[in-house]
Amino acid sequence: MTSPLPEDAAAAFEPLRPKLMRVAYRMLGSVADAEDMVQEAFIRWMRADRGDVREPEAFLRRTVTRLCLDQLKSARHQRETYIGPWLPDPLVEDNEEEDVTLPLMLALERLSPLERAAFLLHDVFGLGFEEVADTLQRDPATCRQLAGRARAHVRETRPRFQMEKQRGLALAEAFFAASRSGDMKALGAMLAADVSLHADGGGKRPAAGKPILGFDAVMKVHEYLATVFRENSSNLVRVGFINGLPGFITLEPDGEFSTTALEIEDGKVAAIYVVRNPDKLRHLH
Known part of the structure; x- marks a missing residue:
């Protein structure tokens, strides 16, 4: 042939x-x-x-x-x-991809x-x-x-608790609003007791050098971030599913994107995944 x-x-x-x-x-x-x-x-x-x-x-x-x-x-x-911490490049989609979160x-x-x-x-x-x-x-x-x-x-x-998609996106919007406005009471009500925060800056943008574990530690980080956002606010670009999790993209004061994905269990945020490494965000442009 x-x-x-x-x-x-x-x-x-x-x-x-x-x-x-x-x-x-x-x-x-x-x-x-x-x-x-x-x-x-x-x-x-x-x-x-x-x-x-x-x-x-x-x-x-x-x-x-x-x-x-x-x-x-x-x-x-x-x-x-x-x-x-290393996180995979964020894939942002309108619909939830359930095969590989x-x-x-x-x-x-x-x-x-x-x-x-x-x-x-x-x-x-x-x-x-x-x-x-x-x-x-x-x-x-x-x-x-x-x-x-x-x-x-x-x-x-594997996700143990299935959340209705629109509810997940609504929680992501509420998380953005509370974290940027400094409404710690509203933010705390969303977090699980054993919540963790993972931020990937790759050494190229400020980010925690190791995972932040537990409610008190994560709240303390967001209390600090609230003072930063009061001086230089980040703009919400869109809400969607990031690697199968509800989350959002923001445009930060330095002109770079950032993505935040929320792992939700039993209606509470169990883990927060933030990608700030600009090398991992180029495809979003």
């Missing part, structure tokens, strides 16, 4: 790009790195003997996954030297690259273990074990 013409090959690739980005982003937690992996897969697709490819989507998914496995080796070294992505960080890939391909993207095995170049029994170990690690990160 002869390969399709390059323009036909490009036309076949483009509808698959969003799906491939979903795989790459969930593997890597970085929008820029995911885009690089998908673009490299496109280059390899254009160079491949496409006449021998029966299922382009499966071929490209295998290619992207293997590229991501290689990328994770260097990414892990980068995370070890990262300044302060931000807490789940953080749990995936603790897995080996192969466990992460097996879990995502089988549990999230619904592939059979035969195809997972072909992708990871392992036998199906091994892939089943990899996914099982991963599942045991991440089981606790």
